[in-house]
Amino acid sequence: MSLSLARPLVSIYNEKSEEVKGNGVALPAVFKAPIRPDVVNFVHQQVSMNHRQPYCVSDKAGHQTSAESWGTGRAVARIPRVRGGGTHRSGQGAFGNMCRGGRMFAPTKPWRRWHRKVNIGQRRYALASAVAATGVPALVMSKGHVVDQIPELPLVVNDKVQEMNKTKQAVQFLRRIKAWADIQKVYKSQRFRAGKGKMRNRRRIQRRGPLIVYHKDQGKNTMFFICIDVC
Template identity: 60%
Template sequence: MGLKDVPRRAPCCSVFWRASPRGVVPLSCTGRAAGSPPGRRKTDQFTKNRFPQDPSRQTPAPIDQRTSVMASRPVVNVRSTSGQSSSTIPLPAVFTAPIRNDVVQDIHKNLAKNKRQAYAVSSKAGEQTSAESWGTGRAVARIPRVGGGGTHRSGQAAFGNMCRGGRMFAPTKIWRKWHVKTNLKQRRYAIVSAIAATAVPSLVLARGHRIEKIAEVPLVVADEVESISKTKEAVAILKTLKAHSDVVKVSNSRKTRAGKGKMRGRRYRQRRGPLVIYNEDKGIVRAFRNIPGVELVCVHRLNLLQLAPGGHIGRFCIWTQGAFAQLDELYGTYDKPATLKKDFSLPVSKVSNADITRVINSDEIQSVLRPAGPSRVKRPFTQKKNPLKNRALLFRLNPYAKVLIRNETLKQAKNLKAKAAAEAKKGTKKMVPAGEKFLSTLQAP
């Protein structure tokens, strides 16, 4: 089955993420087109190690069967307060947007800085004393010293960050850059990715939410939930929807904070529970606000800090029907831009099929690749040989070096032979015995 047989959908990656055995991972690649010049085909060993062949991939099933029910269904069931399916609603296009975990983490980090409170030490701290240096010649350091007498403090060093009672190095100032301005399009992109991640059960489970008994994700309830105002009724609805186990998890996780924060209004810390997203507040905020871990937000005020606490995507969200229906107007579809946001369209993924193994092994890609060449095993831990000393390596790098070396050897042998012949032709000089006259000059008178 080739790529031509794969049914096409809107350009998004999340449609195929549930089918990946390695989890939901955003992918982007720039593949070679079928009509482009062929490249070198990877070796069989490389393909086997990097893209293991699953028996289920030998004969790929149709895409609709391999994807999850969540990603391929066109509608979502609307649950009543009794937990039964009362109607259906189309799945907004924002849930098929690409999930960019890197964008969510980066934007969350910048947005979380905007609620920081400035802190600094007193500008006078450590310098509220009269001290002057004694200068040189006193056999002490030239640090300023407290004057006066009658106390141990006199003569002690002051002001320096190495001194007792001195100021700190580079005292902190309140005009530090505490807040970070974030691009509006980046914030919207991060929110769209966080919303799309709430519809992937594997990501919601990976974040720690207890949704094993939930009927489906995303979970949509009827608009009559917005009219309740009693917490007792809200807890009953959560139990009916099988979502109360996530609240129990939050209650059991309540622990006393370690450190000084427990003295500063942050005595306890606990997990996050469900996020209830509504369209109109007719009492729903009053009903749910006192349940541990449960947070509420209007669909027109969606916040990345609540959709992805800590920068971790996949929060368990409970949508009301009215809020769920507003998503196409807020974020648009792949056919039309958003109507409630200015100049915003849903982001498009780099690839429409995130099953990269299937793309690489398809007939369209394999037909334009050259056959695999001989495998080469690199030995990185062997000692490097010097070709100037190792003749075998030298001849492998430069085969003509063998001819050069032989010519040089023959030339040297020829020179030696010519030198020997010249010396033989010249002959040896005969030794003449010294005469008596010469010997007499060597003797003392």
């Protein structure tokens, strides 16, 4: 599945969002790769597991009390029970995973197989498939990107855009090229993270914006702001 076969040439636009006549470039062969969402999803899922930090519960969890089974003959379960009297805790079951304050079933261990190996051929296939999908506007918009006003995908501009060194110039360029709507989508999606990540320098989350691929690093990382990924 590839919709790029019918478009062998890609137009080039200047910094004023004007098409440069007679300077079309051939569509790279990677955009003609088969689009396989199942392979991309599988490889992304496996590779993302390699960033996990090993964790486990304490080996003393659920066992930090004194409890012993009452045995048989009392018409109660033979689960270990807390000793003593005069408190609600005495006589309660302990240690078992079905007990309040007991251990979990099969406590997690730090020697779990955290890493997942993915064949290099499969990783390259998934990368080529993901890049090819960026040339299909229907698939790009299905992921939430606002690209209905952009002339074509992939959008190729001339080398003068690399000479920009001001954020103001970048904003003007993105407005002319009709990509500012996707930036606004990222701004509106900013929200606080749920959970303890707010206390761990991961306070805010947001959607993904456009990706800019450049040839030479001439200040692109400072010109384009947080809503855009550059590489």
